[in-house]
Amino acid sequence: MSLLEVMGLSHSYGDKQLYTNASFELYKGEHMGVVGQNGAGKSTLLKILMGEVVPDNGYIKWQSNIKVGILDQYAHIIENYTVFQYLKTAFNDLYDVERKLNDVYMEMASIQNDKLMKKAAYYQDVLEEKDFYNIESNIAKVATGLGITAIGMDKILKELSGGQRAKVILAKLLLEKPDILILDEPTNFLVVYFPRLLIRSLCLFPFLQDLQLS
Numbered sequence: 001m002s003l004l005e006v007m008g009l010s011h012s013y014g015d016k017q018l019y020t021n022a023s024f025e026l027y028k029g030e031h032m033g034v035v036g037q038n039g040a041g042k043s044t045l046l047k048i049l050m051g052e053v054v055p056d057n058g059y060i061k062w063q064s065n066i067k068v069g070i071l072d073q074y075a076h077i078i079e080n081y082t083v084f085q086y087l088k089t090a091f092n093d094l095y096d097v098e099r100k101l102n103d104v105y106m107e108m109a110s111i112q113n114d115k116l117m118k119k120a121a122y123y124q125d126v127l128e129e130k131d132f133y134n135i136e137s138n139i140a141k142v143a144t145g146l147g148i149t150a151i152g153m154d155k156i157l158k159e160l161s162g163g164q165r166a167k168v169i170l171a172k173l174l175l176e177k178p179d180i181l182i183l184d185e186p187t188n189f190l191v192v193y194f195p196r197l198l199i200r201s202l203c204l205f206p207f208l209q210d211l212q213l214s
């Protein structure tokens with residue numbers, strides 16, 4: 001089964017026809033590149049795939065429960081966060097689970113019953129299974145790999161240069177471990193650091209291990 005299936009895609013802006021009845025599929029382990037002149041419709045295609053733009057015609061089907069990560073040209077970051085705080089936001093859903101677990105513990109201090117014990121055990125299992133207790137060491141690993149530790153984990157994001165920001169955004173994306181990584185013109189985004197940095201970081205992905213530095 002394909003991760004992504006696009007059938008009969010057509011889209012135009014004004015009298016500019018970007019695609020006519022286009023179809024393709026993407027399978028696990030495949031890498032797809034979209035090449036075209038400025039204005040050909042590359043970014044629009046990605047926006048259609050992400051559901052940000054509704055196409056004139058066509059059918060887009062993602063395999064269910066798939067986690068898609070996107071590195072776009074205009075990635076949003078929280079300017080007042082430190083590098084470390086920002087990288088931790090990759091795990092916000094797990095910190096939520098930790099909060100719920102702590103609430104259950106608080107409740108258990110006054111009442112104890114089976115239901116609460118089960119709830120606590122469930123949250124503990126989720127955290128262990130998702131490697132919650134190694135978050136900080138995983139952040140450190142990726143940050144070191146991308147040369148972010150050298151910038152300083154306590155630096156405020158708004159004080160970073162464009163290239164440094166790019167590294168931090170890419171690090172967060174890698175920490176989120178998406179099943180599919182969509183990169184819109186990463187060469188522009190990562191400026192001078194491309195391609196060694198990008199390829200090196202993509203190699204951190206287990207399913208991309210076939211990509212090697214040449």
Ligand SMILES: Nc1ncnc2c1ncn2[C@@H]1O[C@H](COP(=O)(O)OP(=O)(O)O)[C@@H](O)[C@H]1O
Nearest residue numbers: 013016018036037038039040041042043044045
């Ligand atoms: N929201 C929009 N409204 C009208 N025209 C648009 C819009 N977005 C993109 N376009 C036009 O569609 C074409 C394709 O744009 P885009 O997908 O950004 O191209 P690429 O990423 O290949 O450079 C361009 O001519 C652009 O001006």
Ligand SMILES: [Mg+2]
Nearest residue numbers: 042043044185
């Ligand atoms: Mg574009």
